[in-house]
Amino acid sequence: MELKEMNRKLKNHPEPKKNATGMVENVMEQFNTAADHINLNPNIRKILAVTNNELIIHFPAKRDNGDVEIFTGYRVQHNNALGPYKGGLRYHDTVDIDAARALAMWMTWKTSLAGLPYGGAKGGIKINPKLYTQSELERITRRFTYALGENIGPEHDIPAPDVNTNAQTMAWIADTYMSTKSPSERSTYQHVVTGKPVGSGGLEGRDRATGYGVFLCIKLWMEEKNIDITGKRFIVQGFGNVGYWAALFMEKAGAVMVGVQDAFASIYTSTGIDVETLYGHIKANEGSVQNYPEANQIDKDDFFGLDCDIIIPAALGNQITQDNAPSIKAILIAEGANGPTNVEGEKILLNRGVAIIPDILCNSGGVITSYFEWLQNRNGELWKLEEVMEKLETKLGASFHNVLRAAEERNIDMRTAAYIIAIERIEKAYVQRGIFP
16 A cells, blocks of 8 residues: 555544553552552662653654654663663654653563563654654664664663564664674674564564463463353454464463454454454454454444453553443453553452453563573574473463462452562662662
8 A cells, every 4th residue: 555545544543542641650659559568668669769761862764755854762761670671662653751661660560570680661762653664664763773872782771572663673773783883793782682583583482472471371360260261252452463462372272352452443243253364354454453344343432341251451551441441341351561451440440350460460471581582692592482482381370370379368459469579579689789879
């Protein structure tokens, strides 16, 4: 399709909900709730309540017609007490400094909960990538990487894919970053990013890791509750990499996908939607579920109220709120996205007995395998798919059971339990090392 025609069509689609509003407030309330439970050292609370570094970059890049456009990029580094900063780069028109702050803090808790030697960071470019060609995105990415300079690095801050970025984006970043080093050093900087193509130092299985982790958490939760996953009805918001793989693993386990929502349309059928058939339709339909012939299109505001057992929000933040939480019929929400449920919405759901597997646990499969890729590059190794998936299942399974056990012992929800485990690990590092000077 011509780019001009695509631009026209996009303008006619409804905009996704903005993910910046309230996200910092959400993560801070979640943090303070957990900190109060454990009487966190007040000095450490002060440190963890703010970010270490915030970078805003305005940089130029050429369009295909030769015109220069100015873009704004962000990188927020929240905390590195446990190791190098780690977190994704997203390309989306909702990216701003508040969104980056909140997402960076979530990454700190996520890496700590998983027991990884990382801190938390996040960033991206305020852009709608669908309005740019592949060659333009390459120039934009390379120019952003060059502008970031030494603010990223394999032992300092390690980006990864996020919303609207992928393995190709990471390959451009790695190549640009390595090109700034001397020829004799370049090969030692390959692990400046993770989520690269397998042929460029990437990890087998990294593409499916986050989605598989979402599925695994659902499976483990149901086993704990003695519920058979076979025949359970689920809906997915966002059918990108995370949503697709989570849905595929759910379907293989015998669950039935009955609804899907993206930025352009919401679809539903009580008889079930075949995951691979829908995926093929999306690839042939400009990346949207719109006009899928085997399901009915519904109003976007009715999506979370669909008759189902499980909801997998795998799009943006602040999607489940006090406005739609009362209509939710599902018994379980598995957060494939970062911050999809705001504080007010969560309170309503918990009071109604709806279980929530929190984002810092549920979607941590991606950062866990990012660590595997980082180790693979660092040590000059090659890991097989079976080995990667086995290691992921072991590590994520241990995290899940740690959170569930803490929640039961303290009689608290799973999110607060997950935060407590993550914060206590960081607190221990500060107590043991002290605070310079």
